[in-house]
Amino acid sequence: MASEAHGEETGGLVFHPMDQFIVKPLFGDGAVSMFTITNVTLWLALSVVAVILLMVLGTSRRATIPGRTQSVAELAYGFVYKMVEDVAGKDAVGFFPYIMTLFMFIVFANFLGLIPMSFTTTSHFAVTVVLAMLVFLTVTIVGFVKNGTKFLGLFWVASAPLALRPVLAIIEIISYFVRPVSHSIRLAGNVMAGHAVIKVFAGFAAIAVVSPVSVVAITAMYGLEVLVAFIQAYVFTILTCVYLKDALHPSH
Amino acid sequence: MATETHEAAGHAAAAAPGMPQLDFSNWANQIFWLLVTLVVIYFVLSRIALPRIGAVLAERQGTITNDIAKADELKQKAVEAEEAYNKALADARTEAGNIVAEAKAEIQKELDVALAKADAEIAAKAAEGEQAIAEIRAGALKSVKDVAKDTAKELVSAMGGKADAKTLTAAINARMKG
Numbered sequence: 333m334a335s336e337a338h339g340e341e342t343g344g345l346v347f348h349p350m351d352q353f354i355v356k357p358l359f360g361d362g363a364v365s366m367f368t369i370t371n372v373t374l375w376l377a378l379s380v381v382a383v384i385l386l387m388v389l390g391t392s393r394r395a396t397i398p399g400r401t402q403s404v405a406e407l408a409y410g411f412v413y414k415m416v417e418d419v420a421g422k423d424a425v426g427f428f429p430y431i432m433t434l435f436m437f438i439v440f441a442n443f444l445g446l447i448p449m450s451f452t453t454t455s456h457f458a459v460t461v462v463l464a465m466l467v468f469l470t471v472t473i474v475g476f477v478k479n480g481t482k483f484l485g486l487f488w489v490a491s492a493p494l495a496l497r498p499v500l501a502i503i504e505i506i507s508y509f510v511r512p513v514s515h516s517i518r519l520a521g522n523v524m525a526g527h528a529v530i531k532v533f534a535g536f537a538a539i540a541v542v543s544p545v546s547v548v549a550i551t552a553m554y555g556l557e558v559l560v561a562f563i564q565a566y567v568f569t570i571l572t573c574v575y576l577k578d579a580l581h582p583s584h
Numbered sequence: 585m586a587t588e589t590h591e592a593a594g595h596a597a598a599a600a601p602g603m604p605q606l607d608f609s610n611w612a613n614q615i616f617w618l619l620v621t622l623v624v625i626y627f628v629l630s631r632i633a634l635p636r637i638g639a640v641l642a643e644r645q646g647t648i649t650n651d652i653a654k655a656d657e658l659k660q661k662a663v664e665a666e667e668a669y670n671k672a673l674a675d676a677r678t679e680a681g682n683i684v685a686e687a688k689a690e691i692q693k694e695l696d697v698a699l700a701k702a703d704a705e706i707a708a709k710a711a712e713g714e715q716a717i718a719e720i721r722a723g724a725l726k727s728v729k730d731v732a733k734d735t736a737k738e739l740v741s742a743m744g745g746k747a748d749a750k751t752l753t754a755a756i757n758a759r760m761k762g
Contacts, residue, residue, distance in 0.1 A: 353604040355614065364610040372614050376621040383625050387633035394640050396647055402640075409637045429630035437625055457605045458614035466622075524605065 345538055349531035353455055353524065371451045372459075379440040379453070387436065408436065412569065419573035424580055430470070431576075434463060435569040442523060442561035446554070454564075455524040457516060464516035467572045475579035486582040515571060522564050526557040725760075732756050 358369045386408070390401030398406055412432045416424055438454055445452025453459050475483040487504040489497055530553045537546040736752055 350603055355604060355607070355610040364613050366612040366616050368613055370610070370613060370617075372610075373617045376617050380621055380624050380628075383633075384628055387637070388628060391633065391636050391640065394636060394643075396640070396644050398640075405633070406637055406641060409634065409641070429626065429634055432629055432634060433622060433626040436629065437622060453614075453618070455605070456614055458611040459618050462615050462618050463622075520605065 345535055347532060347535040349528040349535070352451070352527060352531060355456075372453055372456070375441070375444060375451045375453050378444055379437060382440040382444065383436045408432075408439075415570055416573055416576075419570060420576040421580055424573070424576050427470075427576055431569060431572055434467070434572060435565055438463070438519065438568055439562065439565040442565055443558075445523065445527065446557055446561060452523055452527055455520055455527060457520050460516035460520040461512070463519075463568070464512040467515065467575060468512040471575045471579040474576070475582060478580060479582050483579070483582045486578055490583075511575065515568065519564050519568050522560050526553065526560055529553055530557065729753075729756060729760065732760070 355364055355370050355372055357364060358371055358374055362368070364370055386401060387405050390405045393399065393402065395402060409432070412435050413425075413428055416428050416431055420427070441452065441454040441459075444450055445454065475486070479485075487501045487508065489500045489504065492500050530550055533546050533549045533553060537543040537550075733749075733752055733756055736756060737749075740746075740752070
């Protein structure tokens, strides 16, 4: 990549759209080991701070008539609670804190990533794959614990003609195991692509003639990214609820 | 910014392929810190934030329900008060009617008594008058008898007879009747 970048620089334009995603140590310049404090650590910590600010400090007055921050916290609570109840069913309410954790983390990581010069943790597959695998493992384990072998009925479409069922079973099994892949790549891909596109437009801004167009394009992309930041958090959460519903009620 | 990060990114970019996301050498680091983050958020939410918000929402729901119940109660009370007012009004009306009727009856009674008394007085006066007239008539009759007796006696004596008082009276009485 370094040689590529140098090649472009000779042409006058500098494109490093992916450099914003580089993981590097926050202090010093050493290698990144497991416990090194990196920019990832910083922005993950900031998302924790943001969650605490909104959900704990924002609600500290416990007002019956809520203020602005408390309203937002209650709105988030109600939004996710209703989603869990409506999509996954009433018996899934026990998983509400877990799903709320996922939603709050993704939403804040996405929005913090929209701050200029920031680092977007959710643009990394390492992060989204872990999130998706946590959901996948939870769903699989809960499915087997709650339903035993009946959970395998998820793959055996009883309403289909008998001859088709083995074929459908194979498709269902493949789709089941593809879930964490699509679940993680959807989030990271969306976030990463948007950020990279903004950086590409920013690169074009070096040409004076193009720069007004570039600024407009960046603004438009930024607006889109604000939407994407929320929608992807919503999609990730609602899919978690859908998968959880499968685990709790495996029959089709 | 691009040139700035390019400098710092030098060594990382050398190791990384096109996408920093696919540089698996720092996955362990990211996963470790992500798990720490998730655990912290989970505990903050499940221990502090969510029970608190849930309690606040439940409390608000309770307050709203209470207020609605109270409003219903007050409304019920207002309806009752209106009913009581209407009833009192109706009672007052009937009472007023009764009083008027009573007063009328009393006045009628008094009037009747007064009329009866007046009638009696009139009757008494009339009787008195009649009696006086009768007395006067009787008096007159007697005087006529006396005058007739005297006249008859004088006539009889003038004719040279001796008038017997008893016969004379009987004759006069017979004459007067006829």
